[in-house]
Amino acid sequence: MKANTVLITGASRGIGKATAEAFAQQGYQVLINFNKSEQEAVALYDSFKKKECSVKLFKADVSKRNEVEAMINFCVNEFGRIDVLVNNAGISQEKLFVDITDEDWDQMITIDLKSVFLCSQEVLRYMISQKKGKIINISSIWGMVGASCEVHYSTAKAGVIGLTKALAKELGPSNIQVNCIAPGIIQTDMLSSYNQEQINMFSENTPLMRLGSPWDIAMCTIFLASHQADFITGQIISPNGGFVI
Template identity: 80%
Template structure:
């Protein structure tokens, strides 16, 4: 394989991040797998891709902390020499009545889902701007588009990513850097682990395509946005959601 481009994926040990890391690694990209708490999953993914002769590295960093983000990006440059694509995927979710959300709940949600993208993007741009090229892909949610009951802080953080995407795309366009956002619908990941089968069936029935999405559905979308086929696409919110939100 011709390893010519590097992608950094935050929260890459499980779910959408894992599927995205696999997709890029198998297509010949250098891949930096970021993780924080899920070290066992990150090591398993790293070992699996290494066995397949993929060019991967892993790095533990809490991406809600600037110093750890800066260290991660520096490590990426030392290992691969560049950063061409940044995928801000790290995120958490929580269902809670708005009146029950604590200060800590709010801060943790905003820091993990939104502030992390601020830190990672600023760090990556130190290298993207001088080379006058790069792609930034933010992973939001349909709830960032339309709001989710009992997920106000999650919806607010994901809506923030959408605003960040649109504004930054305008700012970075003259530097030939594309910024886009993926807003997944109901995807079968650990974030659905608290849902009972009856709830999942209702979500499926409310999706026009009559099925839930898979992490691979989102990974394929990210891979397209990172490719040269998407060079004229920027500031867009693409929502693979099976018709759940139209």
């Protein structure tokens, strides 16, 4: 019997990379999706192959249906199945609300929210027929409580939360669990616009007195994908060190 398969969007860096590594360690067949970060994706793929992990690479802009459809079909053709989808791909931008352009808004909604719609819809063509599957969406604490100077990002991530809850209700009878992880402030490239003083302030305002790591989020994803989480659906789990309670 073949091992379970996971498809992770935006898997070349940060949370996506850590999540791919965690699933590979669990013996999953892993499809690494990337779009622009080819060098990082290839390096991750090579590291997996050295460890004799079952892994494939696929370049796709997950905000475009034709590319998403091709990616899902590739995954099923190569691995014979698809058990877990992790909708992780996304961007962020810090900008005053009055300065957000139409292009900024459209790009944020398309990449951070529409991609979740497209990938989930396409993967369900397989999951519904097999009466089994798990969809795990990566949102943000800012989708829960909003962030100043990140209105479009907060809006998109709040949309991911709403999509998760509604889709979980719809897919429950098909034995498909849909859950959402809303990370707190995590040490990734998304913090590059902040200086060290601001980052230290984030740590000081977190009850656990540290920022999160991509591995913290990856471990939560592994749990939601496991059989131990089979009775959990439509939930928003927020590993944030107590930053939002």
